[in-house]
Amino acid sequence: MQSLHEAMPVFPDPALPPRAAPAWHSPPMLAYRHAFHAGNHADVLKHLTLVHLLQHLNQKDKGYRVIDTHAGAGAYSLGGRQAGLHREYEGGVGRLWDRDDLPPAVQAYVEQLRRFNEGPALRRYPGSPVLAQQLLRAQDQLRLFELHPTDHAKLAGRMRGDARVQVQVADGFTVLKAQLPPSTRRGLLLIDPPYELKTDYARVLGALREALSRFAEGMVLIWLPQVQLVEAARLPQRLKAAAAGVAPKGWLLAWLTVQAPRERGLGLLGSLVFVANPPHTLAPALSQALPWLARVLAEDARIAGWACETSG
Numbered sequence: 001m002q003s004l005h006e007a008m009p010v011f012p013d014p015a016l017p018p019r020a021a022p023a024w025h026s027p028p029m030l031a032y033r034h035a036f037h038a039g040n041h042a043d044v045l046k047h048l049t050l051v052h053l054l055q056h057l058n059q060k061d062k063g064y065r066v067i068d069t070h071a072g073a074g075a076y077s078l079g080g081r082q083a084g085l086h087r088e089y090e091g092g093v094g095r096l097w098d099r100d101d102l103p104p105a106v107q108a109y110v111e112q113l114r115r116f117n118e119g120p121a122l123r124r125y126p127g128s129p130v131l132a133q134q135l136l137r138a139q140d141q142l143r144l145f146e147l148h149p150t151d152h153a154k155l156a157g158r159m160r161g162d163a164r165v166q167v168q169v170a171d172g173f174t175v176l177k178a179q180l181p182p183s184t185r186r187g188l189l190l191i192d193p194p195y196e197l198k199t200d201y202a203r204v205l206g207a208l209r210e211a212l213s214r215f216a217e218g219m220v221l222i223w224l225p226q227v228q229l230v231e232a233a234r235l236p237q238r239l240k241a242a243a244a245g246v247a248p249k250g251w252l253l254a255w256l257t258v259q260a261p262r263e264r265g266l267g268l269l270g271s272l273v274f275v276a277n278p279p280h281t282l283a284p285a286l287s288q289a290l291p292w293l294a295r296v297l298a299e300d301a302r303i304a305g306w307a308c309e310t311s312g
């Protein structure tokens with residue numbers, strides 16, 4: 001196994017015992033709204049990886065299908081009430097927007113944001129559905145699943161009229177049987193749940209296993225929160241084990257840590273992306289981007305760090 005890292009985050013912090021779910025994991029169900037978090041450091045890591053994978057798929061003419069199991073509203077106003085509440089984007093994409101020293105993978109992602117903003121100001125943020133839609137060609141397909149009725153309505157409205165895109169109100173964990181393998185035999189599955197229910201951790205693992213059993217050669221991108229929960233700490237190892245020997249192109253796991261836990265271990269310290277069947281270009285691209293991002297997005301320079309591991 002190849003391992004590239006500067007400061008492997010200690011996770012979970014042994015000084016802080018595993019605890020009950022933090023506030024943002026709490027019921028009621030579907031309390032999570034991505035609009036509050038759009039463009040934060042976690043979106044930066046997830047979406048720059050997504051852009052890299054889609055641009056890789058675009059290198060061949062043959063069409064592909066993108067399946068986004070937890071799609072959200074599709075795009076977000078950064079001037080709106082929700083994004084404006086904690087202004088999380090200011091610690092994420094806001095720190096990249098005016099820089100002229102972006103590493104290539106970050107540059108490719110920011111170019112997609114500029115295309116969506118259609119002007120010099122950063123006013124709105126594209127979620128995974130819009131990023132995918134921007135990069136899709138005529139021969140490609142996009143399948144979007146979102147359970148929250150308000151976000152589903154926004155998403156459906158935004159995608160209306162695009163024959164390449166289908167939007168459904170559905171539990172994204174349950175659609176894999178119908179979606180995989182795709183008729184295109186090329187595809188990317190994005191699994192990006194809110195983890196507001198602890199059961200999401202086990203369901204993500206089950207979804208990876210099911211996806212690879214149906215479509216072993218497909219790319220799977222999973223976003224994971226870096227929080228101090230036992231379920232979160234165990235999931236990366238379990239995902240690696242599920243992909244090992246099943247995904248013909250192996251796996252990649254990347255971490256970006258930006259801050260120390262708040263009192264009692266609360267808060268999102270950073271995030272991870274797990275990719276099954278990554279293109280060979282992803283590890284070098286992330287290994288160049290992540291040290292730069294860890295510096296630029298650091299909230300606490302003492303703890304900020306990154307790691308990128310592959311199955312070799």
Ligand code: SAM
Binds near residue numbers: 032034068145171
């Ligand atoms: N993938 C989006 C992006 O990158 O722009 C963000 C998705 S957000 C992290 C998670 C979304 O999943 C929320 O909009 C939430 O309403 C939705 N959701 C929660 N549970 C779900 C489920 N079981 N199936 C489908 N959507 C779900």
